[in-house]
Amino acid sequence: xxxxxxxxxxxxxxxxxxxxxxxxxxxxxxxxxxxxxxxxxxxxxxxxxxxxxxxxxxxxxxxxxxxxxxxxxxxxxxxxxxxxxxxxxxxxxxxxxxxxxxxxxxxxxxxxxxxxxxxxxxxxxxxxxxxxxxxxxxxxxxxxxxxxxxxxxxxxxxxxxxxxxxxxxxxxxxxxxxxxxxxxxxxxxxxxxxxxxxxxxxxxxxxxxxxxxxxxxxxxxxxxxxxxxxxxxxxxxxxxxxxxxxxxxxxxxxxxxxxxxxxxxxxxxxxxxxxxxxxxxxxxxxxxxxxxxxxxxxxxxxxxxxxxxxxxxxxxxxxxxxxxxxxxxxxxxxxxxxxxx
Amino acid sequence: xxxxxxxxxxxxxxxxxxxxxxxxxxxxxxxxxxxxxxxxxxxxxxxxxxxxxxxxxxxxxxxxxxxxxxxxxxxxxxxxxxxxxxxxxxxxxxxxxxxxxxxxxxxxxxxxxxxxxxxxxxxxxxxxxxxxxxxxxxxxxxxxxxxxxxxxxxxxxxxxxxxxxxxxxxxxxxxxxxxxxxxxxxxxxxxxxxxxxxxxxxxxxxxxxxxxxxxxxxxxxxxxxxxxxxxxxxxxxxxxxxxxxxxxxxxxxxxxxxxxxxxxxxxxxxxxxxxxxxxxxxxxxxxxxxxxxxxxxxxxxxxxxxxxxxxxxxxxxxxxxxxxxxxxxxxxxxxxxxxxxxxxxxxxxxx
Numbered sequence: 001x002x003x004x005x006x007x008x009x010x011x012x013x014x015x016x017x018x019x020x021x022x023x024x025x026x027x028x029x030x031x032x033x034x035x036x037x038x039x040x041x042x043x044x045x046x047x048x049x050x051x052x053x054x055x056x057x058x059x060x061x062x063x064x065x066x067x068x069x070x071x072x073x074x075x076x077x078x079x080x081x082x083x084x085x086x087x088x089x090x091x092x093x094x095x096x097x098x099x100x101x102x103x104x105x106x107x108x109x110x111x112x113x114x115x116x117x118x119x120x121x122x123x124x125x126x127x128x129x130x131x132x133x134x135x136x137x138x139x140x141x142x143x144x145x146x147x148x149x150x151x152x153x154x155x156x157x158x159x160x161x162x163x164x165x166x167x168x169x170x171x172x173x174x175x176x177x178x179x180x181x182x183x184x185x186x187x188x189x190x191x192x193x194x195x196x197x198x199x200x201x202x203x204x205x206x207x208x209x210x211x212x213x214x215x216x217x218x219x220x221x222x223x224x225x226x227x228x229x230x231x232x233x234x235x236x237x238x239x240x241x242x243x244x245x246x247x248x249x250x251x252x253x254x255x256x257x258x259x260x261x262x263x264x265x266x267x268x269x270x271x272x273x274x275x276x277x278x279x280x281x282x283x284x285x286x287x288x289x290x291x292x293x294x295x296x297x298x299x300x301x302x303x304x305x306x307x308x309x310x311x312x313x314x315x316x317x318x319x320x321x322x323x324x325x326x327x328x329x330x331x332x333x334x335x336x337x338x339x340x341x
Numbered sequence: 342x343x344x345x346x347x348x349x350x351x352x353x354x355x356x357x358x359x360x361x362x363x364x365x366x367x368x369x370x371x372x373x374x375x376x377x378x379x380x381x382x383x384x385x386x387x388x389x390x391x392x393x394x395x396x397x398x399x400x401x402x403x404x405x406x407x408x409x410x411x412x413x414x415x416x417x418x419x420x421x422x423x424x425x426x427x428x429x430x431x432x433x434x435x436x437x438x439x440x441x442x443x444x445x446x447x448x449x450x451x452x453x454x455x456x457x458x459x460x461x462x463x464x465x466x467x468x469x470x471x472x473x474x475x476x477x478x479x480x481x482x483x484x485x486x487x488x489x490x491x492x493x494x495x496x497x498x499x500x501x502x503x504x505x506x507x508x509x510x511x512x513x514x515x516x517x518x519x520x521x522x523x524x525x526x527x528x529x530x531x532x533x534x535x536x537x538x539x540x541x542x543x544x545x546x547x548x549x550x551x552x553x554x555x556x557x558x559x560x561x562x563x564x565x566x567x568x569x570x571x572x573x574x575x576x577x578x579x580x581x582x583x584x585x586x587x588x589x590x591x592x593x594x595x596x597x598x599x600x601x602x603x604x605x606x607x608x609x610x611x612x613x614x615x616x617x618x619x620x621x622x623x624x625x626x627x628x629x630x631x632x633x634x635x636x637x638x639x640x641x642x643x644x645x646x647x648x649x650x651x652x653x654x655x656x657x658x659x660x661x662x663x664x665x666x667x668x669x670x671x672x673x674x675x676x677x678x679x680x681x682x683x684x685x686x687x688x689x690x691x692x
Contacts, residue, residue: 198616
């Protein structure tokens with residue numbers, strides 16, 4: 001049990017990450033890109049929150065800001081550490097961050113570029129154990145062997161370099177490294193997007209098994225809506241830096257409350273030629289985050305937009321218990337779920 | 342002269358636009374021979390859509406490049422025929438017999454057979470405007486002035502539903518979004534009204550809402566222009582949406598071929614079945630695990646003996662599948678599969 005008896009592992013509160021836009025000879029600040037603009041959510045222990053959105057929506061920036069790889073502009077990221085209790089990662093000092101990071105790890109999209117090609121698997125997976133003075137020498141080798149076995153790789157391979165492995169195997173190496181310190185919380189940023197279809201299923205199964213075995217909580221970032229549905233307990237949808245809808249997975253997919261979620265669900269090519277789809281016609285493309293539309297950022301593409309949508313930005317409000325959406329008409333629109341197209 | 346849809350008399354035309362027979366494209370690398378395409382036979386119907394489905398390394402892209410004779414050394418077509426029944430080559434000229442640099446082939450590329458790729462930025466020249474690049478193909482293949490070519494380019498951009506085509510034509514590729522760049526590629530590919538469009542993962546790099554727009558655009562343009570499409574993808578959803586006929590490839594070979602309905606209603610090859618089971622089905626969330634395919638695609642330098650899928654196959658028959666290679670055989674009308682489970686005298690009655 002956690003010392004402070006927390007019901008959540010991670011609470012993100014009003015997190016913002018703005019980048020300045022500078023111009024002119026003196027590089028004066030003329031505006032801001034609101035890459036992450038006031039997002040809030042929490043993740044209970046052993047649960048998975050899926051974060052979906054199209055490229056440029058800010059989901060990866062959000063992940064890096066949560067891990068404090070990027071300095072947040074404002075907001076709180078409360079991490080309920082098993083030993084240290086609640087820590088606000090957004091303001092924590094170096095030493096506290098160092099301790100906190102032992103319990104939170106990251107798995108990246110491209111195992112090609114996220115593994116150092118000059119390091120052997122032993123170095124890659126053993127590095128965190130050395131940094132935290134957990135193991136060295138033969139103990140370290142034993143621990144790395146165990147980790148390799150756990151992710152389905154042969155321990156004999158630990159003196160090889162990453163280039164000797166396929167994409168799916170490299171992703172297992174990245175997962176083994178993330179597991180090395182026995183963390184509570186893992187951020188997985190598009191972990192299966194670069195993998196082949198037949199390897200994707202193996203990797204998703206592995207992540208689920210590890211979650212059960214090590215009581216992990218995941219923040220799972222992906223653009224593939226079927227993968228996110230499969231692995232997530234809750235899902236948050238991002239659009240131009242903001243969360244526009246958040247609910248448990250079933251309700252979000254079967255009874256969406258935001259027109260953007262409906263449009264996403266409607267756009268997925270379905271592996272069934274018998275389905276004659278009646279798509280929601282969605283116009284245009286993602287707006288430039290440096291210059292988002294006034295009012296609701298989705299209004300130029302929204303089939304239901306009215307005058308108010310062009311003027312006033314809708315607040316994120318609770319439509320039903322545990323189901324929030326940022327749409328002026330969220331409680332009035334009868335949007336279609338994933339099986340109704 | 343604006344592009345005019347060539348009205349060909351359909352009556353005496355060969356029903357297939359393209360017939361590939363036993364194509365073998367091998368790569369002679371220092372580490373050994375890679376049989377990237379190894380005995381592939383495919384047909385593309387006039388105006389129809391053939392989907393080619395497979396994972397990375399199965400040879401689907403090399404098949405596309407072989408048709409246009411764009412395979413570069415150390416790759417080489419070492420066997421088979423690619424018969425193309427086009428406007429000029431009504432009797433089905435074998436493209437493999439032509440010199441890759443010949444004038445004949447240059448006339449076919451772009452004008453008769455065009456190709457679009459996954460990442461439009463790598464196919465567009467960053468130093469030239471969009472208009473410049475679309476006009477290049479038009480000026481090469483059609484007898485028009487520069488001003489007329491410019492007009493056609495604007496018309497083509499309009500046709501691919503590009504907003505403000507007259508402005509876009511003056512822009513450079515980096516000024517456009519990924520979806521817009523893919524529209525430019527399509528406009529370029531269709532500017533000479535090809536009979537066959539080879540689309541190699543054209544929506545894989547795009548976001549899901551943009552993907553839906555591009556797929557719809559391709560369907561509309563196909564209806565409008567009557568061209569055939571060879572759609573290469575790894576995505577079961579995209580193939581279900583776009584293709585009429587499908588060939589499933591694994592390690593350089595076609596393992597199953599069928600019309601789209603039959604393939605999804607009654608997948609026969611263990612690889613096809615395993616692929617379909619391994620993907621999460623949207624809208625049908627369960628708490629269970631996915632049915633993963635064991636192992637991984639072997640290196641094309643060490644292709645397993647017998648059936649190339651046997652080390653990963655759930656229905657593996659010892660001393661059969663690892664010894665002999667199955668042949669592609671019709672199991673029912675229009676549905677062929679290459680697997681001993683369905684072969685007469687294969688020693689099993691499981692099918």
